[in-house]
Amino acid sequence: MKNSDNKELQVDAIIDQEHVVDILNRLIFNNTVPHALLFSGIQGIGKRICAKLFAMSCNCFNNIQLSSGDRFCECKSCKKIKHGVSPDVIEISASNSVIKIDAIRDILEILALKPFEARLRFVLIYEADNMTPQACNALLKILEEPPEQTCFILTAVNLSDLPATIISRCRHIRFAPLKDKSIACFLTDKYGVSENEADIISKIAEGSLDNAAMLKDKKSFDYRARLIFELEKITLTPIFTSLFLAEFLFSDKKILKDSLKIIKSWIRDIMIFQLEPDRIINFDFKSGIETAATIYDKKSLYSIIIMIETIEKKLSSGINIRLAIENLFLKIGICR
Ligand SMILES: [Zn+2]
Known part of the structure; x- marks a missing residue:
């Protein structure tokens, strides 16, 4: 249960991904958020921040929707989730590129109880394709009888590393690589990279902010x-x-x-x-x-x-x- 977000580029908004934003807002609007979502796509395109912002929108007191670009809300729920102190948003990340069974077992006690205060509790499993087979089995058992008022969001790069039994239990949403222009703007606006360099970096980065981070x-x-x-x-x-x-x-x-x-x-x-x-x-x-x-x-x-x-x-x-x-x-x- 830790958030090891040590990416070099600090992204706090959804960049591009309009189709993802549309799908997720519709789920909220129609009150049809499923028990499990799977966000797939290459590294560095905002799957993680999108999962967190979705958790915020689902619980927002001001009903602020998801959007591409900055999302502002100062309600109590959004603030807690943003700062990683909400008891109802559980984040699981890989440690040394592995998610072991203990990380999944650790949340069982929490899931046995109702959410503390949220309308919808979230379990965000980042880089879920790094789960060991044992961890996958433990998660599968949970997903077979999903706890109430709880939504799991798994993010993954390599779908072939996730068992089909898990994928089939999730609503699968694919993220697209970012546009060159969006990466270039991000580098110039937030990191002061010169336009010339940002232009070159964005084209080499192949749509990924992680790749851009290495070059910036x-x-x-x-x-x-x-x-x-x-x-x-x-x-x-x-x-x-x-x-x-x-x-x-x-x-x-x-x-x-x-x-x-x-x-x-x-x-x-x-x-x-x-x-x-x-x-x-x-x-x-x-x-x-x-x-x-x-x-x-x-x-x-x-x-x-x-x-x-x-x-x-x-x-x-x-x-x-x-x-x-x-x-x-x-x-x-x-x-x-
Ligand atoms: Zn809010």
Whole structure:
């Protein structure tokens, strides 16, 4: 029962997701909030804050609806939920990427009682796809005989990691990646990132504020420049230098995920440059991209992107990817 919200970007409003807002407001209006909801979608698109704001709207004394953008209400119920002190909103997060059975067992006693003061009690299980099989079973038992006046909201990235028996008991709502423009505005308005940098970051972030968070500070932005500089070198120097670049990436595993996004954006730029030069993301590296566009053919570039996406998938599953990274850079080196 803890809220380990340690995301770098502090989001306190729903960004984009108009269809989600519509569905949820209709549930409140028609008084048909189900026992369990499942919010799915990539990381960093506001599933967690939306769950909390929905709990606020369901219990708001002023009946303030959900909305995209800021939602203001100073009623007692909203304030308590906002500050995480409502006894009727229970938050469960993964600890070390796992939600164990104890976290589910801990709430049984509370669920046996009626809500303390809320019209509707909420159990918010963030990153529910990190539940162990035992935790899933314990939750399934609860969902089979749901407690009164209680709504469970599960958030998840990888639906394949959740048992079908749990998914089928939830009203499933899919969240869309954020628009580039929304991410750029968020970075400039709330974090003072320059428009130029925000524009580039938003395009590399693939619709996720988590990805944008990794790139937003100056150090990361300079790192992007350094990485692209190294990539450009691969296109002009002997093949073995590409292995040095693989080594360089492994010297800091924390930003490996970030690096893959940058490499992908650079490869895409080379593809796009041949068709619409004005639409490239890394426009501050235009001349290098122009050179690379004369060296690589489309088929090779496409196969490199597939390789990167395969590595990205393996990255979240914890499989050793050193060999895959080396192969990627050899491919980038050989294809020229
Ligand atoms: Zn309120």
